[in-house]
Amino acid sequence: MAPLARTSTEAHLFMDLRPCDCGETASSWSSSVIELGDDLGSRYSGTCPSCGTEREFVFRLPDDIVLPVVGQVVYGDGAPSELLDPGEWLWVADRYAGAVPAQAAALDAEGRQEVRSRISAAIAAMDEVLAFVPAGADEVPAESFWSDLGRSVRDEEPGRFARDRLQVIRDTYQRILEEIDSSV
Known part of the structure; x- marks a missing residue:
């Protein structure tokens, strides 16, 4: 089962902390909403700018979407993260x-x-x-x-x-x- 990304901010931070095998941390990600069985998910895909490796991350979406608030950083919903410890x-x-x-x-x-x-x-x-x-x-x-x-x-x-x-x-x-x- 794909891990839960409570917000896109949390998903992006998780991806930033998981570099490509070549060590590169930067990437331009494209995202799409996908079906994961009975759940919805998000798929992030991109190409490593250093070595050209195709990379992909898939996350479950929460039942209640946390919308970004201008001027605030929100990673989650108050429950412990499944992505970062x-x-x-x-x-x-x-x-x-x-x-x-x-x-x-x-x-x-x-x-x-x-x-x-x-x-x-x-x-x-x-x-x-x-x-x-x-x-x-x-x-x-x-x-x-x-x-x-x-x-x-x-x-x-x-x-x-x-x-x-x-x-x-x-x-x-x-x-x-x-x-x-x-x-x-």
Whole structure:
């Protein structure tokens, strides 16, 4: 059964994190809606610009489509992802937040918009990590990590997956976003 892609943003991020065998991560994808038995799915196909390999990803579509909201990054619907594990999501959040300059509020309008976009993506990725913490639990369970990248992020510093610590990071990113918005 094809994995569930809750949004096209999540599907594209998943594909970005799965390079071609030659190592190339860039590709122009064409997409189509397909039938997957009784379900609908999406097929993304493209040609690697480096080696010419044809690539394809197939995902199930959710019963309730999450529509994109202008100015917001939304990867999912609040349930844990089937595509990326919590370590991958934290890695993504780290990359987006790490690309934000320290004095972001002092940037020009175009620079602030870029920062806003990156911080919004980091917040959405942190929400995805938090979705893996079961109700009443204090941390993401070890069995939630299935990818090599996700397990390596967890193994590097397991304490980063404590609910309280994840929430503090997410709230910090939210404050940065509010500072950017208030500097307009």
